[in-house]
Amino acid sequence: MFQLFKFNGGVKPPGNKAQSVGQPSATAPLPARLVVPLHQNIGGTPRPVVKAGDRVLKGQLIGEADGWISAAVHAPTSGMVRDIGAYVQPHPSGLSAVSVVIEPDGREEWIERQPVDYRNLPTDAVQTAIRQAGIVGLGGAAFPTHGKTTPAKGVPMEELIINGGECEPYITCDDILMREQGEGIVRGTAIIRDLMQPKKVLIGIEDNKPEAIAAMRAAVAACGENFDVVAVPALYPAGSAKQLTRMLTGKEVPVGKRSTDIGTQCFNVGTVYAVWRALALGEPLIDRMITVTGNVEHPRNWRAPIGMPIADLLALGGPKADTDGVILGGPMMGFVAPDLTVSTVKATNCLIARSRTLFPPAPPEMPCIRCGECARACPQDLQPFEMYWFSRARNFGKTQEYHIFDCIECGCCSFVCPSRIPLVQYFRFAKSEIWAREGDKKAANSAKERFEYKKAREEREKAEKAEKLAKAAAAQAAKKAAEAAATGDSLPVTTPTADDAEAAKKAAIAAAMERAKAQRAAVQPRNTDALNADQQHAIDAVEARRLQAGLETPAADNENPSS
Amino acid sequence: MLIAIAIMALGAVILGAMLGWASIRFKVEGDPLVEKIDSVLPQTQCGQCGYPGCRPYAEAIAKGEEINLCPPGGAEGVQKLADLLGREVKALDAEEKPKQVALIDENTCIGCTLCIQACPVDAIVGAAKQLHTVVAKLCTGCELCVPPCPVECIRMEAIPETIDNWKWKHPVIAIQPVPARKVA
Secondary structure, X not given: OOOOOXXXXXXXXXXXXXXXXXXXXXXXXXXXXXXXXXXXXXXXXXXXOOOOOOEEOEOOEEXXXXXXXXXXXXXXXXXXXXXXXXXXXXXXXXXXXXXXXXXXXXXXXXXXXXXXXXXHOOHHHHHHHHHHOOOEOOXXXXXXXXXXXXXXXXXXXXXXXXXXXXXXXXXXXXXXXXXXXXXXXXXXXXXXXXXXXXXXXXXXXXXXXXXXXXHHHXXXXXXXXXXXXXXXXXXXXXXXXXXXXXXXXXOOOOOOOOHHHHOEEEEEHHHHXXXXXXXXXXOOOXXXXXXXXXXXXXXXXXXXXXXXXXXXXXXXXXXXXXXXXXXXXXXXXOEEOOOOOOEOOOOOOEEEEEOOOOOOOOOOOOOOOOOOHHHHHOOXXXXXXXXXXXXXXXXXXXXXXXXXXXXXXXXXXXXXXOOOOOHHHHHHHHHHXXXXXXXXXXXXXXXXXXHHHHHHHHHXXXXXXXXXXXXXXXXXXXHHHXXXXXHOOOOOOOOOOHHHHXXXXXXXXXXXXXXXXXXXXXXXXXXXXXXXXXXXXXXXXXXXXXXXXXXXXXXXXXXXXXX | OHHHHHHHHHHHHHHHHHHHHHHHHOOOOOOHHHHHHHHHOOOOOOOOOOOOOHHHHHHHHHOOXXXXXXXXXXXXXXXXXXXXXXXXXXXXXXXXXXXXEEXXXXXXXXXXXXXXXXXXXXXXXXXXXXXXXXXXXXXXXXXOOOOOOOOOOEEEEEOOOOOOOOOOOOOOOOOOOOOOOOOO
């Protein structure tokens, strides 16, 4: 029997998962247009490599990874690139970012798919292949997967954990993937196992998914691997990488360290499946499983192309009449889509149609009564009520003393709060303020460094110039002295001073300006030059009339060069 | 009596020598207060406070200058300085502006290098008679390059909010109307 460990806290929200696993998954029909955002990963924003009017094939590279921690973006289907521009993103800010708009032609023409011979390639070549295939963590964090496959130096890899926890209510995309694509997941796991060489491979699945556990055990046996498929008790947030690692190994990642520093690493089942598809079939990450559930007639999992507008995906589920919005992600950690035109991205795992009956509006926030429920529920062993006070008072230094950056924003504290305080929102606010401040501080330090360098450089240049001038003056004086000695002249030698140099410079500038003026005067033709007879005649007539009217003195007339 | 005086005198000599040695050994270079103030200032080196750079202003504050003269630092900067120095918070002596970045109009730039010389943080690249451009990442938005430009081709642009610099807002408690109670 596998020994399981426990984490403190956690909550048991109603699962609401059964609705969407009643039917097998289906492939979503192509929408009229796909809006594929370029920045779908943590790290560098990929650079667009296509332009409006290009024809792209399914799986063709449209955004090139920028930097090592970045992942490429590919065309989800064949069609025409209609636009590359700013579109509203599936992000709580509702702001826009660069996206590639593709109009599908319906032919689904693939690029030439080339499987990668990963068994005979060095580690870094396989990592590069994963990066080129645009694979990021599909559990929601969207961290580029290749960046997680390097074990820490000097620390032997003990356990590789494959996360099939999926603890958030409503979401079933990993469940259905494990039921249907168990073999692909196991083969993908084997690829990562070969990269990282762990001693054990553990596949953790919450025990409320017996079909998925059975399917994965069968797949492991069919592939002849020795992976442990472990059922973990269903307790939110058991599907968080940190909590799952703790349950399976009893290890906790220390503050400021990575999981590889304690010899573990965790990947989502969807991610390893995507790795297998990319390397074994040559298919980059262009679609993913998305649960469409909540206030819809037909909740189901859809294999949907990345970049599908959520309105189209929602329509497949048949939203009920009182639907008043869409939650992207789960009810605990997700956010409300800024509008229905936003498209799905690699990190989108679930769409929940919202209604007032399913998700009643949050009751008004009441004062904190210091009951400590939030601290009991916190799976990270933090003290949310303390962090709440300090976040609210904008005392960010104190929030950091209470380890706000260890908060995984799981929402357990808000869930149990009897005063219905949106604690996570306060923590997100504090975190983003701290990040912004740290960024400002860094910028200020670099500006200071550059300013001081510039000052030092100017000083040095000044000194060098003075030295040069002094040298030239000395040379001049020596020359004059020599001349004087040669001619026997006894004139006093004057050393040129800084004033003289200044005066000479001024004179040179004045002379240059004079020259420029002369040049301008010489070059610009006057409109009274080179007149033909008719024009001259007309001018003479005008001048005569003016003279008659007494408007101009004849003296002025004389200045006319043509007269 | 004499012995007592001699002992005291000897003690004084020894302790004095120790103090003298300690003052050399543990000498503090520069004024630590100025360092602390300088680290609070935003280092834009803009001179809007009337001092040529952030450090001179920090030195002036240490000598008793007002703490509300730094517009890029904003009200928050004043607050931080007040906390550091134990002084009273004052309203900022200028308008608070959003963060800006300089932009050179490439069609108008004549390559005179005047802005390059004015930039306190070397954030403008270019050479004589070559087009200049601002390295936006290094620009502190100090506006010092704007006045020297003879062709007025430099303008300041507010940095727009993007997904990368977007911040979560402080949660607000929505005010909900309370149904009016019937007066019996």
